[in-house]
Amino acid sequence: MATTQHTLVALVEDKPGVLNRMASLFRRRGFNIDSIAVGHCEVPHLSRMTIVVNGSTTVVEQVRKQLDKIIDVIRVSEINAEDAVNRELALIKVKANSTTRSEIMQIVDIFRANIIDVSADSLTVEVTGDEDKIDSLYDLLRAFGIKELARTGRLAMARGGSNSLRPEKES
Amino acid sequence: MKMTGGQIICESLQKEGVDVIFGILGGAILPLYDTLPQYPKLHHVLTRHEQGAAHAAEGYARATGKVGVCFATSGPGATNLVTGIANAYLDSSPMVAITGQVARPFIGKDAFQEVDITGITLPITKHNYLVLEAGSLAKTVKEAFYLARTGRPGPVLIDVPKDVFVEETEFHYPTKIDLPGYKPTLKGHPSQIKKAAKLINEAKHPLIIAGRGVIISGAYAELKQLAETAQIPVVTTLLGISCFSENHILSFGMLGMHGMAHANMAVNAADLVIAVGMRFDDRATSRVSGFAPNARIIHIDIDPAEIGKNVRVDVPIVGDVKVVLNELNKLITPAQHVDWFKQLDDWRKEHPSTEIRDSGKLLPQFVVRQIYEATGGEATVVTGVGQNQMWAAQYYCYNKPNTLISSGGLGTMGFGLPAAIGAKIGSPNTPVWCIDGDGSFQMNIQELATAAQERAAVKIAILNNGFLGMVRQWQELFYEKRYVATPLSGPDFVKVAEAYGISAIRVKRTEEVVPAIERAIAEPGPFLIDFVVEPEENVYPMVAPGAALHEIIEAPVKEVAMWQRRSTP
Numbered sequence: 161m162a163t164t165q166h167t168l169v170a171l172v173e174d175k176p177g178v179l180n181r182m183a184s185l186f187r188r189r190g191f192n193i194d195s196i197a198v199g200h201c202e203v204p205h206l207s208r209m210t211i212v213v214n215g216s217t218t219v220v221e222q223v224r225k226q227l228d229k230i231i232d233v234i235r236v237s238e239i240n241a242e243d244a245v246n247r248e249l250a251l252i253k254v255k256a257n258s259t260t261r262s263e264i265m266q267i268v269d270i271f272r273a274n275i276i277d278v279s280a281d282s283l284t285v286e287v288t289g290d291e292d293k294i295d296s297l298y299d300l301l302r303a304f305g306i307k308e309l310a311r312t313g314r315l316a317m318a319r320g321g322s323n324s325l326r327p328e329k330e331s
Numbered sequence: 332m333k334m335t336g337g338q339i340i341c342e343s344l345q346k347e348g349v350d351v352i353f354g355i356l357g358g359a360i361l362p363l364y365d366t367l368p369q370y371p372k373l374h375h376v377l378t379r380h381e382q383g384a385a386h387a388a389e390g391y392a393r394a395t396g397k398v399g400v401c402f403a404t405s406g407p408g409a410t411n412l413v414t415g416i417a418n419a420y421l422d423s424s425p426m427v428a429i430t431g432q433v434a435r436p437f438i439g440k441d442a443f444q445e446v447d448i449t450g451i452t453l454p455i456t457k458h459n460y461l462v463l464e465a466g467s468l469a470k471t472v473k474e475a476f477y478l479a480r481t482g483r484p485g486p487v488l489i490d491v492p493k494d495v496f497v498e499e500t501e502f503h504y505p506t507k508i509d510l511p512g513y514k515p516t517l518k519g520h521p522s523q524i525k526k527a528a529k530l531i532n533e534a535k536h537p538l539i540i541a542g543r544g545v546i547i548s549g550a551y552a553e554l555k556q557l558a559e560t561a562q563i564p565v566v567t568t569l570l571g572i573s574c575f576s577e578n579h580i581l582s583f584g585m586l587g588m589h590g591m592a593h594a595n596m597a598v599n600a601a602d603l604v605i606a607v608g609m610r611f612d613d614r615a616t617s618r619v620s621g622f623a624p625n626a627r628i629i630h631i632d633i634d635p636a637e638i639g640k641n642v643r644v645d646v647p648i649v650g651d652v653k654v655v656l657n658e659l660n661k662l663i664t665p666a667q668h669v670d671w672f673k674q675l676d677d678w679r680k681e682h683p684s685t686e687i688r689d690s691g692k693l694l695p696q697f698v699v700r701q702i703y704e705a706t707g708g709e710a711t712v713v714t715g716v717g718q719n720q721m722w723a724a725q726y727y728c729y730n731k732p733n734t735l736i737s738s739g740g741l742g743t744m745g746f747g748l749p750a751a752i753g754a755k756i757g758s759p760n761t762p763v764w765c766i767d768g769d770g771s772f773q774m775n776i777q778e779l780a781t782a783a784q785e786r787a788a789v790k791i792a793i794l795n796n797g798f799l800g801m802v803r804q805w806q807e808l809f810y811e812k813r814y815v816a817t818p819l820s821g822p823d824f825v826k827v828a829e830a831y832g833i834s835a836i837r838v839k840r841t842e843e844v845v846p847a848i849e850r851a852i853a854e855p856g857p858f859l860i861d862f863v864v865e866p867e868e869n870v871y872p873m874v875a876p877g878a879a880l881h882e883i884i885e886a887p888v889k890e891v892a893m894w895q896r897r898s899t900p
Contacts, residue, residue, distance in 0.1 A: 177449070180450070218639065222639075222640060225635050225636035225638075226636050229634070231478065234511050
């Protein structure tokens with residue numbers, strides 16, 4: 161069966177061990193996770209997780225159902241890529257000297273990225289966008305030498321006025 | 332009123348209707364035990380190993396339908412529970428395990444007898460808790476019992492640091508549960524139920540595969556009504572045994588690796604499988620790609636994650652089996668499937684799966700059959716794991732609901748004796764027979780002391796073949812008879828039992844079987860019979876690992892049938 165990337169969004173209790181429970185489940189059932197991003201959401205004491213999974217539809221459905229069985233997981237939904245906005249943030253520390261600095265700055269401009277730190281031999285670039293955009297910028301900057309890269313993993317939200325995750329498990 | 336953490340736990344257990352606790356104490360849980368004398372209604376059963384406590388709690392839970400409770404101390408006490416917790420998890424048994432933990436200031440310091448038991452049990456519990464303040468204890472116990480017994484039941488562990496047991500706080504038992512992430516679906520989707528009814532009403536060769544979900548849900552009458560109305564043959568999984576009377580004309584026995592040949596053939600030929608409260612375990616389905624190749628599949632289960640996990644499903648229905656069957660039955664039209672039953676009966680005649688050879692030797696199958704005859708099928712049978720388990724499943728005829736307690740999912744050797752003790756303590760008026768193998772029995776033989784101390788009148792039948800028999804059978808069939816590490820020597824089980832203060836006898840000949848069983852039944856307390864059976868007897872029929880369900884290995888030598896399990900209708 162064809163494997164494709166799927167985006168799952170989970171609303172979870174903000175309690176110790178929740179991430180551990182989810183990570184343990186991925187490992188034990190052999191699910192292939194590309195990225196997980198976690199942070200607060202609009203409801204106090206709940207966190208929102210965006211999980212990018214690689215697999216067939218059947219496998220992803222299993223991931224969703226198994227996650228939903230965790231008591232601390234309030235709700236899990238799959239977000240349809242076409243009806244959603246996807247963003248990731250990356251920080252890229254690239255080697256730079258007086259001769260390359262301006263060229264890097266031009267590339268950064270084209271990508272509407274920002275330079276957030278400068279030193280004698282480096283620039284730190286902040287870029288936001290979908291994975292393809294970040295990959296492209298990274299590929300261009302690689303020619304100058306990458307000192308460090310940090311990516312957040314994907315965040316996703318359904319387009320339009322409705323919440324990607326209804327607050328109740330069954331409604 | 333202010334209470335200590337220990338008192339709060341005991342009060343909460345009483346509120347949950349607990350009357351028996353199985354466990355062993357130790358340093359970290361000592362303060363909880365110290366409060367037990369204030370609660371004489373909580374009867375504590377001291378097992379001799381924490382694994383025994385967990386299995387006994389599960390045996391109790393499965394015999395009574397209540398939540399089984401076990402206690403253990405920190406570190407090794409807690410890790411010794413692990414096998415029992417995993418067993419309860421895989422067989423969906425309601426259990427609450429309370430473990431002592433090192434005092435809060437020592438947590439994370441690798442203190443004496445400290446182990447991260449919530450981390451260890453993460454994948455084998457429905458949920459677990461580390462309670463860091465006495466103020467959360469009542470709420471935690473309430474949630475734990477609710478989680479353990481509702482939805483798909485399972486084990487819940489509560490880890491309590493030693494100093495939390497003595498911390499004082501106000502006790503209020505909550506009346507409400509607030510678990511926004513836990514809302515089991517009980518009612519099946521009406522349109523799915525309609526679709527299922529349509530398939531059932533149109534099917535020519537329908538087959539019900541019933542599992543333990545029927546027993547958990549108590550849907551005996553509903554299942555019977557469905558089968559009788561639409562005239563559908565019923566086969567069960569190992570753990571589904573006793574959810575449908577095996578004396579019933581529509582019963583076609585157990586399917587699977589050691590299932591009845593005709594049951595497996597029925598799965599292969601069915602045009603519709605109605606899977607009720609079962610999870611398509613690999614021992615039941617055998618090779619999944621060859622499973623029910625001609626059938627559409629309706630799957631009724633309370634756990635949505637079981638749907639489509641192993642087998643493709645045409646009509647999934649998530650819900651409580653009893654509730655769903657009730658709705659489904661309203662839409663079922665009476666039917667007859669004369670040709671289908673004729674076919675099944677022909678297979679049953681052509682492939683008798685539970686004959687007993689007239690060999691003149693003491694055969695384990697004969698022993699099981701005689702236990703059935705002597706108890707009239709009134710006993711609860713608790714098994715070990717291995718050949719003994721399969722013979723107990725095949726040769727005892729389960730006519731009464733919930734009369735087989737066996738370790739199905741985890742396949743835990745050593746489950747039999749402690750689970751039988753728990754079952755007996757939970758249902759003192761029901762005869763309880765532990766049918767075990769000599770290998771399996773030795774894995775928790777120390778619990779003879781518990782049976783003796785509690786005067787738990789379990790009747791123990793050891794099918795003693797001097798081998799780890801099921802593994803030996805695999806070595807014989809698939810490893811060219813290289814009997815590596817399967818022969819067992821000793822001990823003298825009669826002497827062992829007597830050393831524990833339990834009466835026992837040894838049986839070596841066929842004619843001694845019935846008098847021995849009758850003596851065991853007459854004995855008021857526990858009793859052990861060491862049946863020295865034919866050492867290299869195999870369990871048949873058998874589906875080899877990797878084969879399809881209908882590719883059945885039958886007993887190679889056809890001798891005169893002494894016994895057949897039931898008269899063919």
